[in-house]
Amino acid sequence: MSRFSLLVSCFLLLALTACHDQPEWNDDPWGNFDALWTIMDEHYSFFEEKNVDWNEVGQRYRAKLTKDMTSQELFELCGDMLKELRDGHTNLIASHDVSRYWIWEQYPVNYDERLIDEHYLNFNYRQASGIKYAILDNNFGYMRYESFTDAIGDGNLDHVFTYLSTCDGLIIDVRSNGGGYLTNVETLVGRFIEQRTFVGSIQHKTGPGHRDFSDPFDYYFEPTKNHIHYQRPVVVLANRGSFSAANNFVSIMSALPQVTIVGDTTGGGSGLPFTSELPNGWRIRFSSCPITDVNGQPTEFGVAPDVKVDMSDADAAQGLDTILETAFLVLKQHQI
Amino acid sequence: MFEYLYMNLKRIYLLLGLLLVQMTAWASSAVGDSAADVQRPVTALFTAEAGYGRMLDSYLTPITYTGWHTGLGFEHNQACGFNPEQWQRQLSMGVVYDNVENSVGNNTMHHLRGTARWALMRRWTGVFTPRLSLMGGGMTWLQGGMIYNAANSNNPVSVKGHWTLGLQGIAQYELKLGRVPVYLRYQVALPVVGVWFSPEYDESFYEIYLGNDKNLVQPGWWGNRFDLDHQLTADFRLGGTILRIGYHGIIERSWANHLNTHITTHAIVIGIGGEFLSLKR
Numbered sequence: 001m002s003r004f005s006l007l008v009s010c011f012l013l014l015a016l017t018a019c020h021d022q023p024e025w026n027d028d029p030w031g032n033f034d035a036l037w038t039i040m041d042e043h044y045s046f047f048e049e050k051n052v053d054w055n056e057v058g059q060r061y062r063a064k065l066t067k068d069m070t071s072q073e074l075f076e077l078c079g080d081m082l083k084e085l086r087d088g089h090t091n092l093i094a095s096h097d098v099s100r101y102w103i104w105e106q107y108p109v110n111y112d113e114r115l116i117d118e119h120y121l122n123f124n125y126r127q128a129s130g131i132k133y134a135i136l137d138n139n140f141g142y143m144r145y146e147s148f149t150d151a152i153g154d155g156n157l158d159h160v161f162t163y164l165s166t167c168d169g170l171i172i173d174v175r176s177n178g179g180g181y182l183t184n185v186e187t188l189v190g191r192f193i194e195q196r197t198f199v200g201s202i203q204h205k206t207g208p209g210h211r212d213f214s215d216p217f218d219y220y221f222e223p224t225k226n227h228i229h230y231q232r233p234v235v236v237l238a239n240r241g242s243f244s245a246a247n248n249f250v251s252i253m254s255a256l257p258q259v260t261i262v263g264d265t266t267g268g269g270s271g272l273p274f275t276s277e278l279p280n281g282w283r284i285r286f287s288s289c290p291i292t293d294v295n296g297q298p299t300e301f302g303v304a305p306d307v308k309v310d311m312s313d314a315d316a317a318q319g320l321d322t323i324l325e326t327a328f329l330v331l332k333q334h335q336i
Numbered sequence: 337m338f339e340y341l342y343m344n345l346k347r348i349y350l351l352l353g354l355l356l357v358q359m360t361a362w363a364s365s366a367v368g369d370s371a372a373d374v375q376r377p378v379t380a381l382f383t384a385e386a387g388y389g390r391m392l393d394s395y396l397t398p399i400t401y402t403g404w405h406t407g408l409g410f411e412h413n414q415a416c417g418f419n420p421e422q423w424q425r426q427l428s429m430g431v432v433y434d435n436v437e438n439s440v441g442n443n444t445m446h447h448l449r450g451t452a453r454w455a456l457m458r459r460w461t462g463v464f465t466p467r468l469s470l471m472g473g474g475m476t477w478l479q480g481g482m483i484y485n486a487a488n489s490n491n492p493v494s495v496k497g498h499w500t501l502g503l504q505g506i507a508q509y510e511l512k513l514g515r516v517p518v519y520l521r522y523q524v525a526l527p528v529v530g531v532w533f534s535p536e537y538d539e540s541f542y543e544i545y546l547g548n549d550k551n552l553v554q555p556g557w558w559g560n561r562f563d564l565d566h567q568l569t570a571d572f573r574l575g576g577t578i579l580r581i582g583y584h585g586i587i588e589r590s591w592a593n594h595l596n597t598h599i600t601t602h603a604i605v606i607g608i609g610g611e612f613l614s615l616k617r
Contacts, residue, residue: 018562020591022392043538205538207594219546272540275488277397281440285489288538
């Protein structure tokens with residue numbers, strides 16, 4: 001056989017290697033369970049950090065499957081298995097329910113919107129896109145950003161920071177902010193940095209193995225050019241409900257010299273979630289791309305505050321937000 | 337064997353990359369004295385197709401989706417000026433759209449893609465019978481598009497971008513249906529090597545947006561991707577007008593970064609066009 005013929009023959013054989021079989025699962029309790037277990041096994045990114053033996057977990061829950069179980073029973077079983085991961089970004093989503101592991105349900109709420117609106121803002125505030133803002137009686141600015149899913153544009157922020165520019169300090173309240181788009185984090189942080197700033201590293205899985213990760217990719221934010229910046233002291237208020245993109249925002253802001261974090265540890269959620277699917281149409285969302293802080297430390301378990309304080313019932317009864325009052329003290333210390 | 341092929345991959349790229357250039361050189365050397373006098377009519381067709389699409393893209397979901405496929409196309413054929421009796425070129429462009437859903441019917445994905453392909457082919461007439469002509473040669477093919485899955489969080493889109501070099505062939509048989517000349521054609525395009533875009537296994541487009549462009553471009557060969565575009569058509573010549581009806585199939589398979597893609601479409605194609613005299617010799 002000539003060399004050319006050999007080469008062509010080899011290429012024809014190799015054409016088959018591009019056709020890679022995809023595992024298929026039946027739409028029954030075993031098929032859907034195995035699909036869920038396999039998807040998590042191959043894509044979930046925090047098995048080692050959370051010290052979870054996924055094989056053992058899978059065997060334990062698979063033994064509970066029965067052929068007569070209802071769809072609801074299967075959903076609850078799968079949801080319980082996912083809770084072993086202790087991950088707020090991991091949800092099983094069906095048309096009738098969403099399984100969840102939200103740790104803020106286990107901690108003090110540490111946020112009362114009505115209390116702030118009534119006793120600090122006197123129901124008198126401005127609102128630009130998703131940001132509620134006002135100048136308080138003590139001449140500190142207050143910004144409430146409820147969700148990073150609310151789009152914020154540079155035009156919105158120009159109005160906000162122009163209005164707050166005369167304040168002696170700024171309080172950014174991201175308590176109970178469940179996250180959203182990381183691009184909104186970049187937009188907001190860009191108003192507090194004056195040069196290209198290293199803000200963290202991101203990785204992704206490169207294969208189905210539990211240790212198949214890319215090298216950390218360092219990423220930087222640029223200061224927003226030709227728009228107003230805020231350069232005075234800043235306090236960021238956080239609680240366990242500050243999750244995902246809000247967790248990322250707190251992590252990045254905590255590394256800036258003019259910023260103090262007050263309140264409780266954030267809720268974590270540092271893995272950028274991906275979504276996949278089971279044969280019965282249920283969707284599975286899971287942490288996929290870990291993001292670490294500027295020190296290379298994971299923030300999956302939350303970002304600790306510089307000043308730890310919980311709201312007290314006694315203060316709340318007097319119309320006081322203990323965390324916000326602590327923020328005032330921090331800003332006043334900067335004035336001295 | 338694999339090492340041997342990898343070692344020769346660069347050589348294969350180079351050889352196929354030079355194929356079109358070399359073919360042009362061969363053709364130019366065979367230009368006859370009468371070439372300038374030969375008419376080079378253009379046949380151009382606009383086509384529309386509809387049919388069935390089957391789609392798996394494991395970056396988006398491990399579940400295979402099925403649904404309907406549509407497309408619009410344009411095809412332009414003309415004998416080459418340097419040797420019109422023996423060489424022909426073809427330009428084909430198109431856009432396809434697939435609307436596919438999962439087996440339980442609770443989610444839909446959308447696939448949109450544009451393609452442009454240019455081929456240069458040697459023509460042999462009167463093969464076995466005076467009615468049969470064959471064409472074969474090289475082609476280059478550019479494709480770009482995406483599959484969109486609105487239900488996904490940070491992996492809602494699988495971007496498709498390929499540039500390939502490969503082979504193209506046409507077999508054409510002429511017959512008459514009553515007084516109407518009919519050309520039965522089978523055309524196949526087979527990419528051999530190229531480059532294509534693929535994120536890594538669970539790489540998000542946010543990370544790419546942040547600037548990580550490592551390993552996004554894959555060298556394509558039959559070891560990691562296989563594409564086939566073929567159609568079986570009948571062209572009815574009604575004076576200067578051409579009516580086309582037939583079948584158009586597309587097969588795409590790829591496997592890289594542990595990501596699996598299977599796309600198959602089967603469609604009925606209809607077209608209308610004509611034969612025109614080019615003002616340019």
